[in-house]
Amino acid sequence: xxxxxxxxxxxxxxxxxxxxxxxxxxxxxxxxxxxxxxxxxxxxxxxxxxxxxxxxxxxxxxxxxxxxxxxxxxxxxxxxxxxxxxxxxxxxxxxxxxxxxxxxxxxxxxxxxxxxxxxxxxxxxxxxxxxxxxxxxxxxxxxxxxxxxxx
Numbered sequence: 001x002x003x004x005x006x007x008x009x010x011x012x013x014x015x016x017x018x019x020x021x022x023x024x025x026x027x028x029x030x031x032x033x034x035x036x037x038x039x040x041x042x043x044x045x046x047x048x049x050x051x052x053x054x055x056x057x058x059x060x061x062x063x064x065x066x067x068x069x070x071x072x073x074x075x076x077x078x079x080x081x082x083x084x085x086x087x088x089x090x091x092x093x094x095x096x097x098x099x100x101x102x103x104x105x106x107x108x109x110x111x112x113x114x115x116x117x118x119x120x121x122x123x124x125x126x127x128x129x130x131x132x133x134x135x136x137x138x139x140x141x142x143x144x145x146x147x148x149x150x151x
Contacts, residue, residue, distance in 0.1 A: 002033075003107050006110045007110060010111060011038075038066070068101050075097075081119055082096045091117075
């Protein structure tokens with residue numbers, strides 16, 4: 001079974017309906033058996049930028065995703081990434097935690113910001129395989145019968 005860790009940049013673009021190809025891939029992945037996970041860092045980043053009218057949709061979205069807790073193993077790996085890449089690649093704390101979560105749990109990271117993740121052991125999820133076409137935003141936060149809410 002495939003598992004991915006979704007970064008906040010992808011969730012922002014999905015919520016705002018910015019990219020038809022991305023939305024099509026989101027619809028395909030969220031309707032499949034793929035486990036879509038997130039980090040508490042992503043949750044914090046999304047809530048930080050949320051407007052009150054978006055609260056219900058974000059609650060629904062994060063209710064449909066698997067949030068992987070940050071523990072000592074992830075913390076240690078994030079620290080190692082910071083020591084190795086903070087100065088040379090300007091890796092920040094949040095991105096180090098996201099990368100550590102992805103690598104420790106063997107998750108493909110779905111992000112458009114690959115430059116934030118120079119770690120050689122980090123795998124990436126790509127939308128390039130999707131060849132479909134959609135005309136507008138789907139029920140963005142639908143997941144196996146989950147109630148839909150749009151931002």
